[in-house]
Every structure is written in C-alpha cells, then in structure tokens.
Amino acid sequence: xxTKRVIPCLDVRDGRVVKGIKFQNLRDAGCPVAQxxxxxxxxxxxxxxxDVSATLEERENSxxxxxxxxxxxxxxxxxxxxxxxxxxxxxxxxxxxDKVGINTAAYNNPGLINAVAERFGNQCVVVAVDAALCxxxxxxxxxxxxxxxxxxxxxxxxxxxxxxxxxxGEILLTSWDRDGTRSGYDLAxxxxxxxxxxxxxxxxxxxAHPAHLIEAIRAxxxxxxxxxxxxxxxxxxxxxxxxxxxxxxEVRP
Numbered sequence: 229x230x231t232k233r234v235i236p237c238l239d240v241r242d243g244r245v246v247k248g249i250k251f252q253n254l255r256d257a258g259c260p261v262a263q264x265x266x267x268x269x270x271x272x273x274x275x276x277x278x279d280v281s282a283t284l285e286e287r288e289n290s291x292x293x294x295x296x297x298x299x300x301x302x303x304x305x306x307x308x309x310x311x312x313x314x315x316x317x318x319x320x321x322x323x324x325x326d327k328v329g330i331n332t333a334a335y336n337n338p339g340l341i342n343a344v345a346e347r348f349g350n351q352c353v354v355v356a357v358d359a360a361l362c363x364x365x366x367x368x369x370x371x372x373x374x375x376x377x378x379x380x381x382x383x384x385x386x387x388x389x390x391x392x393x394x395x396x397g398e399i400l401l402t403s404w405d406r407d408g409t410r411s412g413y414d415l416a417x418x419x420x421x422x423x424x425x426x427x428x429x430x431x432x433x434x435x436a437h438p439a440h441l442i443e444a445i446r447a448x449x450x451x452x453x454x455x456x457x458x459x460x461x462x463x464x465x466x467x468x469x470x471x472x473x474x475x476x477x478e479v480r481p
C-alpha cells in the first residue's frame with residue numbers, strides 16, 4: 229500500500245506567510261522559513277509554497293523566499309505562483325523547488341504544461357486547479373483563475389483530464405468554496421476528479437481537524453494539504469498522522 233502524504237501549505241505574500249478565506253482578507257501567519265523548518269521536524273512529507281499575489285501583480289515568484297526555505301528543508305518542495313514560462317519554472321527549480329505549480333498560466337496557455345513537462349519531466353509539473361461550484365448547481369464545478377477572482381465557465385473534471393493529457397504529473401485540487409472555511413474538503417469534488425484522472429490528486433481547501441483529512445483520503449485523495457490548522461497551532465503534522473494511522477491509513481512515520 230502506498231503511503232498517503234500530509235502536506236502543509238505556506239501561502240506567501242511579500243515574504244510572509246498569510247492566510248484568508250476564499251483567497252481574500254489575508255492575515256499574517258508567520259515566517260515561511262521558521263514554519264518550513266518546524267513542519268519538517270513535525271513529520272511533513274512535503275511542503276507547498278504558493279505566492280498568492282504574484283499572478284495578480286503580474287510578477288514572478290520570489291526566488292529569495294524559495295532559496296531561504298530550501299536552506300532549512302530536505303523534504304520535497306513544490307512552489308507555485310507567477311509561473312508563466314519555462315524560464316520561470318527553471319528559475320524556481322534552480323532556487324530549490326522540486327516541483328513547480330502552474331495555475332492561471334496553464335489555462336491561458338495550456339502549451340506551457342507540455343513545455344515544462346518535456347523539459348523537466350512530468351514529475352516536476354503540478355497543475356493547481358481551483359474549483360468553484362457552478363451557480364445554481366451542487367453537482368458540477370467550474371475552474372476559477374487569477375486567485376479566485378475570475379470564473380472561466382470551464383468544467384473542472386474535463387480540465388483536469390486535459391492537463392493530465394498535456395503532461396501534468398499531479399493535481400493540486402482546491403475547493404474555492406471551502407478554502408479557509410474550516411467546513412471540510414469538498415468530498416464530492418475529490419471523488420469525481422480522482423476517478424477521472426490517473427495521476428495523484430492533492431486535496432486542498434477547508435480542513436479543520438484530522439477527521440477532515442481522513443475523509444479526503446477515503447474520498448480518493450493521494451495527499452492532503454492544509455494550512456490554518458497547522459499555522460494556528462491547533463494540530464501538529466504528527467498529531468494528524470497519528471489520527472490517520474489509527475484510522476487504518478498508511479502514512480510515513
């Protein structure tokens with residue numbers, strides 16, 4: 229049985245970790261270097277850093293933050309935000325990322341997925357998919373981009389299948405409706421996407437306690453990503469892993 233991964237997420241703006249609700253009303257949540265070191269010590273399997281304002285500000289990701297985090301980190305690191313070209317991806321990998329996350333640019337230029345995968349390998353390409361429930365429907369989701377500020381009308385399930393065909397090695401699936409709400413992951417969304425693609429799916433958006441992470445794994449997620457429950461000190465990664473192990477889920481000690 230493959231082990232399931234627990235991945236803390238650091239949303240970063242201006243060199244500081246921030247957290248909000250539905251990508252808005254961001255509050256300061258600490259130093260990314262200190263948090264990265266702490267999460268690895270707690271047993272995190274990987275770490276994700278997302279520069280939440282890079283796309284909206286039309287700039288590249290902060291390479292200095294990536295370098296500083298890599299100095300204290302030995303586990304795999306995924307970095308996203310502001311990746312609009314192969315050169316952007318190369319710079320992040322050179323700075324210390326193991327994988328690059330592509331979101332808005334993947335939608336605006338799907339060929340970028342192919343280009344990054346061809347140069348660095350599918351294992352380096354994580355397509356971040358932000359999903360919002362379609363208006364007046366509770367069984368369909370549309371892709372949102374530009375930090376949740378723009379609805380595309382594009383079906384999320386079809387989009388996930390498309391990005392995998394183009395070379396995505398992993399999907400970071402965030403429920404825009406659940407992000408920061410502490411109401412649990414969108415399990416229906418997770419089930420649909422996990423069934424539709426043949427690559428690992430990382431669940432994101434809405435975790436409040438270990439039971440939510442366990443539910444996400446049982447819904448088909450290969451990994452669970454969380455932020456607030458770790459940043460606010462309510463749970464450690466170790467506490468979450470112990471709960472998952474007690475529920476019969478294979479995790480790395």
